[in-house]
Amino acid sequence: MPFHKKQPPVERLQKILAQAGIASRRKAEEMIKNGRVILNGKKAKLGDKANPNFDKIQIDGQLLQHAEEIRYIRLNKPRGYITALSDDRGRPVVSDLINSISERIYPVGRLDYDSEGVLLLTNDGTLAHQLTHPSYKVPRTYEVKVKGNPKSELLRQLELGIKLDDGIAQALHVERIRPTPGGHSWIEIVLTEGRNREVKRMFDAIRHPVLRLKRTKYANLHVDDLKPGEFRNLSVNELKALRSYIVEIDT
Numbered sequence: 001m002p003f004h005k006k007q008p009p010v011e012r013l014q015k016i017l018a019q020a021g022i023a024s025r026r027k028a029e030e031m032i033k034n035g036r037v038i039l040n041g042k043k044a045k046l047g048d049k050a051n052p053n054f055d056k057i058q059i060d061g062q063l064l065q066h067a068e069e070i071r072y073i074r075l076n077k078p079r080g081y082i083t084a085l086s087d088d089r090g091r092p093v094v095s096d097l098i099n100s101i102s103e104r105i106y107p108v109g110r111l112d113y114d115s116e117g118v119l120l121l122t123n124d125g126t127l128a129h130q131l132t133h134p135s136y137k138v139p140r141t142y143e144v145k146v147k148g149n150p151k152s153e154l155l156r157q158l159e160l161g162i163k164l165d166d167g168i169a170q171a172l173h174v175e176r177i178r179p180t181p182g183g184h185s186w187i188e189i190v191l192t193e194g195r196n197r198e199v200k201r202m203f204d205a206i207r208h209p210v211l212r213l214k215r216t217k218y219a220n221l222h223v224d225d226l227k228p229g230e231f232r233n234l235s236v237n238e239l240k241a242l243r244s245y246i247v248e249i250d251t
Helices: 013-019 025-033 094-098 125-132 152-160 198-205 236-244
Strands: 037-039 057-059 072-077 116-122 140-146 162-164 167-169 173-180 184-191 210-218 231-233
Touching: 013 025, 013 037, 013 057, 013 125, 025 037, 072 094, 072 236, 094 116, 116 125, 125 236, 140 198, 152 162, 152 173, 162 198, 167 198, 184 198, 198 210
Parallel strands: 116 210
Antiparallel strands: 037 057, 072 116, 072 231, 140 184, 140 210, 162 167, 173 184
């Protein structure tokens, strides 16, 4: 019986670049078309496949390092951490919480320094791009403690759309959860965009500033089982459910 040597698995070149965090898959296709990608010493073309662990891939003359294991982590980000891998002011960063992970993974989206809750980190560049692109409308759910007790018509205005300095922001859902001692309120708000400080700016616009903010869900991901600072690998079912939130847009 003849022996057939098992061939290493290959992927389309644009997928490899996207998974390495170089660019989105579309941008990677443009890079290939523009002659910026060299595969084993020859100018790459669309349709080329490779294995990054065996083939030599260069982008603008820089060698693509061997692919790392693709990791998906959900972290319960505490307050007092920057959503970044480093900080020029020396403040704590979320990478401090995952230093046991050897792969270089990146936060998807952001939570402010004084915000807390679920944060996804991965080195899957394609998925990260899809989850943060506004066209995919991935829901983010927040519980927000705001100053005072907003009237129902003001909360309704957040669903209808509120004018900010960078355009109209519109919540998918807003619901009053409970009052708090001191005359303040907890509000649940669901958004499908990830603009900078969007939740805080929306409540500033109705004159009920945010006192505390926690992201309770990112698509299907939550941190109900995690203490602040703890993280877990996504299960196969969690990853499958997360991908189901991504609605393909026309290419």
